[in-house]
Amino acid sequence: MLKAVDFARGIGCDSFVAVGGGSVIDTTKAAALYCSNPDADFYDFVCPPFGKDLVPQNPMLPLIAVPTTAGTGSETTGAAIMDLPKHECKSGIRQRCIKPLLAIVDPDNIKRREGYEGYFSMPRNVAIYSGFDVLCHALESYTALPYHKRVPRPARPDLRPLYQGSNPISDVWSMEALRIMGKYFRRSVADSSDEEARQHMLLASTFAGVGFGNAGVHICHGLSYPISSQGKSYFDKDYPETKPLIPHGLSVVTTAVADFEFLAASCPERHAQAARQLGAEIPVQSRIPDGNKKP
Structure with missing residues (x-):
C-alpha cells in the first residue's frame, strides 16, 4: 500500500x-x-x-x-x-x-481471461472464501447492535461514526444478500461455468457491502485480523505464492460458527430470520438455541 x-x-x-x-x-x-x-x-x-x-x-x-x-x-x-x-x-x-x-x-469483469482455467476468473477457493466474506458481511451487519442502542450518542449528525449499527436501511441490503446467498452460493462453487450463480454472487457481494458499509460488522471480522496477520507460513493453492497469505474470507469464517452460537441469545429472532433467508426451515415461533448454555 x-x-x-x-x-x-x-x-x-x-x-x-x-x-x-x-x-x-x-x-x-x-x-x-x-x-x-x-x-x-x-x-x-x-x-x-x-x-x-x-x-x-x-x-x-x-x-x-x-x-x-x-x-x-x-x-x-x-x-x-x-x-x-x-x-x-x-x-x-x-x-x-x-x-x-x-x-x-459487471459479471463480464469476472469472466475467464487468457491463462485462467474455468469459465470465470475466480478459482474455486477464491470463490469459496470470497463467498464466506459475503456471508459474514450480511450476517454480521444484520445482527449488529441496533443503531438506537449505541451510546454515547454524538452531539451532531456529522460526528456519527461510519458504522451506525443495524438499522432499517442496512437490513434491506443484508437480508437480500442472504437470500441470494442461500440460492446461489453452493451453485457458484460447484460449477464455475454457472453464469447465473456467479452473476448473482457478484450482486450479493455489492448488496452486502452496502449493508455492512452502513451498519458495520462485529466479532467474525474483529477476530479475523489477528488470525490473518499471524499466518506466517500458510499458502493456498488458488492464491499467488509470492508470500504467505491466509485469505480474508477464510480468516473471517474460521470463528463464525462459534461467534454466532455465542451471539444468538442476544437477538434470537434476527438470527432465526437470517437462517430462514439462507433456506433453513425454522418455524416462525421457534428460536435459535442459546449457544452459551451447556446441554
Whole structure:
C-alpha cells in the first residue's frame, strides 16, 4: 500500500481506477486519499491505536472501482484494510470520503481471461472464501447492535461514526444478500461455468457491502485480523505464492460458527430470520438455541 501511495504521489495522479479484488480496491482507495492530501503522514488517517484517525481536509480525487471477485464489497464502502507488519496486525482507514465515486459491477469483469482455467476468473477457493466474506458481511451487519442502542450518542449528525449499527436501511441490503446467498452460493462453487450463480454472487457481494458499509460488522471480522496477520507460513493453492497469505474470507469464517452460537441469545429472532433467508426451515415461533448454555 505504501508503494502505491508513493507511486501515485510521485507521478501526480489526478484520478484512479481500481480493477481487482478487495485488496486492489482498498489499496487504490488509500492511494487516492493520500494523493488528495499530499502533506499527510500515512498514520494520520489510520484507525487507532496505531493511527490518528484524522479527518481529511481536502476533497477526494475521483475513484472508480471495478470488482473482479464476488466477495469484499469494497466498491461500496468507506473502509480500506491493510496489514501492518511492523505491529504484526491488521488495521484500516475508515473515512466516508474514500467510497468510490462509481462502481462498475459487471459479471463480464469476472469472466475467464487468457491463462485462467474455468469459465470465470475466480478459482474455486477464491470463490469459496470470497463467498464466506459475503456471508459474514450480511450476517454480521444484520445482527449488529441496533443503531438506537449505541451510546454515547454524538452531539451532531456529522460526528456519527461510519458504522451506525443495524438499522432499517442496512437490513434491506443484508437480508437480500442472504437470500441470494442461500440460492446461489453452493451453485457458484460447484460449477464455475454457472453464469447465473456467479452473476448473482457478484450482486450479493455489492448488496452486502452496502449493508455492512452502513451498519458495520462485529466479532467474525474483529477476530479475523489477528488470525490473518499471524499466518506466517500458510499458502493456498488458488492464491499467488509470492508470500504467505491466509485469505480474508477464510480468516473471517474460521470463528463464525462459534461467534454466532455465542451471539444468538442476544437477538434470537434476527438470527432465526437470517437462517430462514439462507433456506433453513425454522418455524416462525421457534428460536435459535442459546449457544452459551451447556446441554
